[in-house]
Amino acid sequence: MKRTTTLPVWIVPAIALMGLVAFTIIYEISTKGESILIKPENLLNILRQVSFVGIIAMGMTLVITLGGIDLSVGSLVAFLGGIGILLLNSLLSRGTPELMAVVGAFALIVVGGVAAGMINGLLVSKGKLAPFIATLGGLAAYRSLSMALVAGGEYRSEGAGLFGKIGAGGIAIPGTNIAPNAPLPVPLLIPWPVLIFAVVAFVAWMILNWTRLGRYIVAIGSNERSAIYSAIEVDRVKILTYSLLGLCTGIAALLVASRLASISSSSSGTLYELDVIAAVVIGGTRMRGGAGTIAGTVIGVLILGVIQNMLNLLQVSVYLQGLVKGLVIIGAVLLQRAERP
Amino acid sequence: MPPVIAVENLSKRFGSVRALDAVDLQFIRGEVHGLVGENGAGKSTLMKVLSGLEHPTSGDLIMNGSRVHLNGVPDAIKLGIVMIHQELNLVDELSVADNIFLGREFTRGGLIARRRNEDESRRLLDRIGHTLDPARPVRTLSIADKQMVEIAKALSYNASVLIMDEPTATLTERESNALLGLVDHLRQTGVTIVFISHILPQVLRISDRITILRDGRVVTTLDSRDVRTTSERDLASLMVGRSMTDYFPARGPHWDDIALSVRDLSVPNRVEGVSFDVRSGEIFGLAGLIGAGRTEAAEAIVGLRRKSTGQIFLNGSPVRINGLVDATRFGIAYLAEDRKDAGLTLNMSIIDNTTLVSLRRYSRGLLNRSKQKLATQGHALRLRLRAAALTDAVSTLSGGNQQKVLLAKWLEMSPKVLIVDEPTRGVDIGAKEEIYHLLHELAAQGLSCVMISSEMNELIGMCHRIGVMRLGRLVTILDGQHATEEQIIHAAGLETAGA
Numbered sequence A: 001m002k003r004t005t006t007l008p009v010w011i012v013p014a015i016a017l018m019g020l021v022a023f024t025i026i027y028e029i030s031t032k033g034e035s036i037l038i039k040p041e042n043l044l045n046i047l048r049q050v051s052f053v054g055i056i057a058m059g060m061t062l063v064i065t066l067g068g069i070d071l072s073v074g075s076l077v078a079f080l081g082g083i084g085i086l087l088l089n090s091l092l093s094r095g096t097p098e099l100m101a102v103v104g105a106f107a108l109i110v111v112g113g114v115a116a117g118m119i120n121g122l123l124v125s126k127g128k129l130a131p132f133i134a135t136l137g138g139l140a141a142y143r144s145l146s147m148a149l150v151a152g153g154e155y156r157s158e159g160a161g162l163f164g165k166i167g168a169g170g171i172a173i174p175g176t177n178i179a180p181n182a183p184l185p186v187p188l189l190i191p192w193p194v195l196i197f198a199v200v201a202f203v204a205w206m207i208l209n210w211t212r213l214g215r216y217i218v219a220i221g222s223n224e225r226s227a228i229y230s231a232i233e234v235d236r237v238k239i240l241t242y243s244l245l246g247l248c249t250g251i252a253a254l255l256v257a258s259r260l261a262s263i264s265s266s267s268s269g270t271l272y273e274l275d276v277i278a279a280v281v282i283g284g285t286r287m288r289g290g291a292g293t294i295a296g297t298v299i300g301v302l303i304l305g306v307i308q309n310m311l312n313l314l315q316v317s318v319y320l321q322g323l324v325k326g327l328v329i330i331g332a333v334l335l336q337r338a339e340r341p
Numbered sequence B: 001m002p003p004v005i006a007v008e009n010l011s012k013r014f015g016s017v018r019a020l021d022a023v024d025l026q027f028i029r030g031e032v033h034g035l036v037g038e039n040g041a042g043k044s045t046l047m048k049v050l051s052g053l054e055h056p057t058s059g060d061l062i063m064n065g066s067r068v069h070l071n072g073v074p075d076a077i078k079l080g081i082v083m084i085h086q087e088l089n090l091v092d093e094l095s096v097a098d099n100i101f102l103g104r105e106f107t108r109g110g111l112i113a114r115r116r117n118e119d120e121s122r123r124l125l126d127r128i129g130h131t132l133d134p135a136r137p138v139r140t141l142s143i144a145d146k147q148m149v150e151i152a153k154a155l156s157y158n159a160s161v162l163i164m165d166e167p168t169a170t171l172t173e174r175e176s177n178a179l180l181g182l183v184d185h186l187r188q189t190g191v192t193i194v195f196i197s198h199i200l201p202q203v204l205r206i207s208d209r210i211t212i213l214r215d216g217r218v219v220t221t222l223d224s225r226d227v228r229t230t231s232e233r234d235l236a237s238l239m240v241g242r243s244m245t246d247y248f249p250a251r252g253p254h255w256d257d258i259a260l261s262v263r264d265l266s267v268p269n270r271v272e273g274v275s276f277d278v279r280s281g282e283i284f285g286l287a288g289l290i291g292a293g294r295t296e297a298a299e300a301i302v303g304l305r306r307k308s309t310g311q312i313f314l315n316g317s318p319v320r321i322n323g324l325v326d327a328t329r330f331g332i333a334y335l336a337e338d339r340k341d342a343g344l345t346l347n348m349s350i351i352d353n354t355t356l357v358s359l360r361r362y363s364r365g366l367l368n369r370s371k372q373k374l375a376t377q378g379h380a381l382r383l384r385l386r387a388a389a390l391t392d393a394v395s396t397l398s399g400g401n402q403q404k405v406l407l408a409k410w411l412e413m414s415p416k417v418l419i420v421d422e423p424t425r426g427v428d429i430g431a432k433e434e435i436y437h438l439l440h441e442l443a444a445q446g447l448s449c450v451m452i453s454s455e456m457n458e459l460i461g462m463c464h465r466i467g468v469m470r471l472g473r474l475v476t477i478l479d480g481q482h483a484t485e486e487q488i489i490h491a492a493g494l495e496t497a498g499a
Helices: A011-030 A039-063 A073-093 A096-123 A133-148 A161-166 A192-210 A212-222 A224-228 A234-260 A273-282 A294-313 A318-340 B043-052 B073-078 B094-100 B114-127 B143-156 B173-188 B202-205 B223-229 B230-242 B293-301 B324-329 B339-343 B348-354 B369-382 B399-411 B427-446 B456-461 B485-492
Strands: A155-156 A170-172 A188-190 A262-264 B004-013 B018-027 B031-035 B058-063 B066-068 B081-083 B160-165 B194-197 B209-214 B218-221 B259-265 B272-279 B284-288 B309-314 B318-320 B332-335 B418-423 B448-452 B465-470 B473-479
Touching: A011 A273, A011 A294, A011 A318, A039 A188, A039 A192, A039 A212, A039 A234, A039 A273, A039 A294, A073 A096, A073 A133, A073 A155, A073 A262, A073 A273, A096 A133, A096 A161, A155 B081, A161 A188, A161 A192, A161 A234, A170 A192, A170 B114, A188 B223, A192 A212, A192 A234, A192 A294, A192 B223, A212 A224, A212 B348, A212 B465, A224 A234, A224 B339, A234 A262, A273 A294, A273 A318, A294 A318, B004 B043, B018 B043, B018 B194, B018 B209, B018 B218, B031 B043, B031 B173, B031 B202, B043 B081, B043 B160, B043 B194, B073 B081, B081 B143, B094 B114, B094 B143, B143 B173, B173 B194, B173 B202, B202 B230, B209 B223, B218 B223, B218 B230, B230 B427, B259 B284, B259 B293, B272 B293, B272 B448, B284 B293, B284 B427, B284 B456, B284 B485, B293 B332, B293 B418, B293 B448, B324 B332, B332 B399, B339 B399, B348 B399, B369 B399, B399 B427, B418 B427, B427 B448, B427 B456, B448 B456, B456 B465, B456 B485, B465 B485, B473 B485
Parallel strands: B031 B194, B031 B209, B081 B160, B160 B194, B272 B473, B284 B448, B284 B465, B332 B418, B418 B448
Antiparallel strands: A155 A262, A170 A188, B004 B018, B004 B058, B058 B066, B209 B218, B259 B272, B259 B309, B309 B318, B465 B473
């Protein structure tokens, strides 16, 4: 018998968080406190930037804890956002009131996300495909579909601006003013995507820790055979979990499309799968399943965002930012390895 | 005769736990030294220290008169101490010869000299009187054959001390006998064998001396004269530290109504037209060789396997069971044979495991954790579960306590029919006794139990009736009160002669 001392799952995000804080302090000292990094408007900006990936990462944490993976999320964002805008424009052109058209478009995006998740779940459970393969298919297919519909171009909303409210807007914090010299005060906005990210994170945390589904996800991810022998309906749980990730992807696609009221068929959502999986891994969720933490993933998402922001402020070339991200991911996985001597 | 290895005043602590406490022990050249004790008594820790896996906290290891310090398994192997673990350490995809010489293959010009490796392997296998094609992939071998490969591998290190941890736990009677024969042969060639086992009759039969461990201390070492006069029950009493007079509880009466009825059950290539009835309060045994189809029949009953024919009746009415979920709805519980890979989710807590099957009961949208804990505490108390905290992962528990969690998990759903598959495998004698008493207690309350076991004395001691399976068929049903091992062996198709 091998003695395995498994450290708790939070150890990786804890170390990552400490590293991040240390890094921020060094940064602040080196810029003599003149940097805008920890100014509230920059922090909110970071939060908005990470919220899209963050929302998907919540669902991905569940799927990876289940012992699965989903590579199709990035392409799906472009596809769902694209068909949403197509529906919006077609409804508007038929004279539907803008509010109805927007609601219809949003509904299509979200329902489409759930459907796509369900398809992945069916392929993985009933089709017995390896999750990596099943969703690799989606990665290629959804990107291809979204490009084919507009011949590689752009989907652009033809509405009067209601469609963009949720992705670009937010709730004003009373009493704040970020433009002291302007004639009217400009309050600080908490962007809608950030609030939605917070809600999704809370719900995902409840699901993983306080529901039957959460226990089943952990059980299946730990040992699928035991789960079968414990009278758990493994296929149903898998389909449901992938559908939840589809739901998260749908919500993210809605926000991405709404933010600029457009979707680029070739670049929207590109490499989201990488960032999402990276956040989950940095968060300490075990890649082979059986142990996951939502709080860790939130930290992972924030770390990715702050690193990106810091690199921007330091004017590091965009081309090099991938290198830094890559090193952080490898570092996080190495830390996980250290868990089992 | 001077000892090959002497253990002097050896202690090992893990944190505040004293796994070994001032152990003194000597192993003599050419002896078979039995080592028994309950789970957690310190057997494995002692063996890990001897094989270089763990450092002692204090105390000495003396080998052939001089103090040795083992820094890892390779050190121990260099000194001729080789351990064969219960979970065999073979690479399934490699051949027998590749496994035996893994990491130190004979080479010629930088390439592996396959022929030479195979010839040397054949020579080693000959030495233990076993014929086996060295080119065969290990995955195609039976567990017994794999064990032989492990032994051949150990001998290839010129082992003078061979530590065997539960070598017969997963072998059939006949394979066990062959292995014990080999142990006897090795002893005559001067190898010292440390034989760790829960199967006491085998320990008594093969050992020259027996050391009993309890709570990290040596209770006593029986010399060869003592071994001959010690009974299994005496040995068990020494292990648990109290007398074991009512090891098997008295069989209670059962009702006349038939709770579970299986008719003409078949699984392609595995089970052939099996029919039997189990009454309320009855414990029905299923005996047979490994591969006789007992587990497959049980799995077909609970819907884990597709059956080609057969009907299941509960209290006289037919039921359709297409999956374990259906079975649990009808109140049938199935304790799987493979505790670690099918029974429990090792990295989940005791509470999570105990409530996993009946989780619905604790969920109204959200889980009621305090209720889960309360229920688990109840089971822990009743089953005398020994655990530091109920939130600990099940993997931290000893085998016996893991088995108790597995029982708790299924009792939690309040079954009407309980099918247990090898419920006491790898469980120490104290926990075994507790499980026996628990099953009887449940039967007395009206539970119907189907008990699959490879330990015949267990079936004879426990069951009202024993069905014997052979090559997928239920060949006979014996009265448990009067059945003998010979009857079972004969019906199951085991050869009794010699071997």
